[in-house]
Amino acid sequence: MTRLASFEQSEGKKSTAIGTYFKSDYIWKEIIKSVIYATLTFFIVIALYICYDFEFIMEDIYSMDLMAFGKKVLFDYFLLVMIYGVITFVIYSLRYTRARRNLRRYYNNLRRLHQMYRKEDEALGRD
Amino acid sequence: MTRLLMIREQIKNFVNKFDTFVYPVAKALLALTTFLMINGAIGHVPVLMKAPIVLILAIICSFLPTNFIIILDAVMILLHLYAISLECVIVVGCLLLIMFLLYFRFSPKDTILFLLTPLLHIMGIPYVAALSAGLVSGIGSAVSICCSTIIFCVLDYISKNTETIKAMASDQMIEKFRVLLDVVIKNKEMMVLVVAFAVTIIIVNIIRRLPADHAWTVAIIAGALVDIVVVLAGDLKFGTYISIPGLILGSFVAVLVVIVIKFFIFNVDYGRTEHVQFEDDEYVYFVKAVPKNTVTIPEKKVRTIKASTMEEEEYEEIDDVPEYKVKRAGGSGAGNKSATKRIILPKDNEFDVERHATRKDSAGLTAIEREAAQKAKEARRNRS
Numbered sequence: 001m002t003r004l005a006s007f008e009q010s011e012g013k014k015s016t017a018i019g020t021y022f023k024s025d026y027i028w029k030e031i032i033k034s035v036i037y038a039t040l041t042f043f044i045v046i047a048l049y050i051c052y053d054f055e056f057i058m059e060d061i062y063s064m065d066l067m068a069f070g071k072k073v074l075f076d077y078f079l080l081v082m083i084y085g086v087i088t089f090v091i092y093s094l095r096y097t098r099a100r101r102n103l104r105r106y107y108n109n110l111r112r113l114h115q116m117y118r119k120e121d122e123a124l125g126r127d
Numbered sequence: 128m129t130r131l132l133m134i135r136e137q138i139k140n141f142v143n144k145f146d147t148f149v150y151p152v153a154k155a156l157l158a159l160t161t162f163l164m165i166n167g168a169i170g171h172v173p174v175l176m177k178a179p180i181v182l183i184l185a186i187i188c189s190f191l192p193t194n195f196i197i198i199l200d201a202v203m204i205l206l207h208l209y210a211i212s213l214e215c216v217i218v219v220g221c222l223l224l225i226m227f228l229l230y231f232r233f234s235p236k237d238t239i240l241f242l243l244t245p246l247l248h249i250m251g252i253p254y255v256a257a258l259s260a261g262l263v264s265g266i267g268s269a270v271s272i273c274c275s276t277i278i279f280c281v282l283d284y285i286s287k288n289t290e291t292i293k294a295m296a297s298d299q300m301i302e303k304f305r306v307l308l309d310v311v312i313k314n315k316e317m318m319v320l321v322v323a324f325a326v327t328i329i330i331v332n333i334i335r336r337l338p339a340d341h342a343w344t345v346a347i348i349a350g351a352l353v354d355i356v357v358v359l360a361g362d363l364k365f366g367t368y369i370s371i372p373g374l375i376l377g378s379f380v381a382v383l384v385v386i387v388i389k390f391f392i393f394n395v396d397y398g399r400t401e402h403v404q405f406e407d408d409e410y411v412y413f414v415k416a417v418p419k420n421t422v423t424i425p426e427k428k429v430r431t432i433k434a435s436t437m438e439e440e441e442y443e444e445i446d447d448v449p450e451y452k453v454k455r456a457g458g459s460g461a462g463n464k465s466a467t468k469r470i471i472l473p474k475d476n477e478f479d480v481e482r483h484a485t486r487k488d489s490a491g492l493t494a495i496e497r498e499a500a501q502k503a504k505e506a507r508r509n510r511s
Binding site: 037047 | 217218221224225228229232233301304305308312505508509
C-alpha cells in the first residue's frame, strides 16, 4: 500500500499521463515538437552564422552560387531535423515502454490489494 | 568506520524526518549561491545586486520547482549582460535558447548538475562534476555538464573582458559578435575540457554499472586518470595553457570529494557477498547479493527512578514484551504441559540480525533467497 501511494505521488503522475496515449500517437506528438524546436534552433544558428561572417557574405553574395548555397543549407537543415527526430524517437519510445511497465505493475498491485480487502471483508462477514 | 556509518544514518534520518524543511532550504541556498556567483562575475545592474532582492528571489525559488532556478539564473544573466552590451545578450541568449530547445526537454532532472558545474569551476575543482555525474546520473548528463561548461567559459570571458567589450564602439557590432562567437567556436581550452568531461562521464558510467566487485571505486579512479590523460593530450595537441599542477591537484581533490559522495550513496560490504542459486517451475536464478553497510541507531530511553518509591518500582511491569508459548519437555512426572514464559528481548542487537539473515526456513531458503524469489515472481507476473 505504501508502495502504491509512493508511486501515485511521484512517478505515477507522469506515467499516467503517458499511458493515456497510444504509443504511435505519443511518439509522433513528441517528434512534431522536436521538428519545431530543431527548426527554431536552425534559424538561430543561421542568424548567428550570418552575424559572424556578415562582411564576407556581403562581399561574396553576388559571386557565390546561391543555388548550391541554398541546397547546402537545406541539406544541413534536414540532417539536423532527422538526427534530432531519431534521438527523440529512441528516447520517447524507451520512456513510453517504461511508463507502461510501471503502470502494469501498479495495476497488478492494486488488484492484489483489492483481493486482500475482499478476503478481509469476507472474513469479517463470516465472524 | 562504525562511527562514520552512524553519522551517515543520523544525517539520513535527520533529512528524512525534516524533509519538509530541508529540501526548500537546500533549494533556496542553491539559488542564493548561483545568484551571488552571477552577481560576482558579471554584476552590472545595481537593483539585482542588492541583498534583499537576492534573498527574496532565493526564497521564491525554494517554493518553486528546481528548474525555475535555471530560468531565473538565465534572466539575471541576460539582464546583467544588457548593461554591458546588446551583442552579449544576443549571443548568450541564443546559446541558452539552443540549450533549452534541444536538450532540457529530455533531461529536466539534471538541473542540479547544471547549476553546480559553474560553482565547481570557480572553486577550481570542475572535475568533481564529471566524476559525480558519471556515478550518480546517466550518460546523458554529459550534455548537461558540457552545456554548463560552455556557458561558464563564455561568461568568464565576458567578465574578464568587460571593459574591452564596452570600449568597442556601437558601430562595431559585427566585430563584437565575432569576438563573442570566437569564445564558443575557437576556444580550445573550453573544447578540451568539454571533451574530457564527456569522455570521463561515459567511462565512469560504464565501469560503475559492471557487476564486478568494487566497480564504483575502480570507476572513480579510472575516471580521474582518463580526465587527466585527455586534458594533457588536448593541451599537447592544441597548445592550450591549462595549468597541469592545478589539473592534478584538482583531480585528486575531486576523487576525495566523490569518495565521500560514494560513501553516502553506495556503501556495500563485498566481504559478505553471497552467491545464491535457487529455482522455481520456470527459471533457475543465480543471484549475487551484496549487503549494504548499515548501522541501526540505538534508541536511548531515559528512565528516572526516584529513591523514595524504589520498592514500588522495583518490579516494573513491561507491557510490550511478546509472550511465547513454551512446551516443558520431561519434568518430574508432570508430563508435557504448555506454559507461558515472558522473554525480554534485547533492543537493536546486531548479532540477532545476522543470525536471522542466515537462518533457513522450512524450504531451505535464507531471507535473501526468499526476497529474491518473491521479486522474481512479481517480475514474471508483471511481464505476463
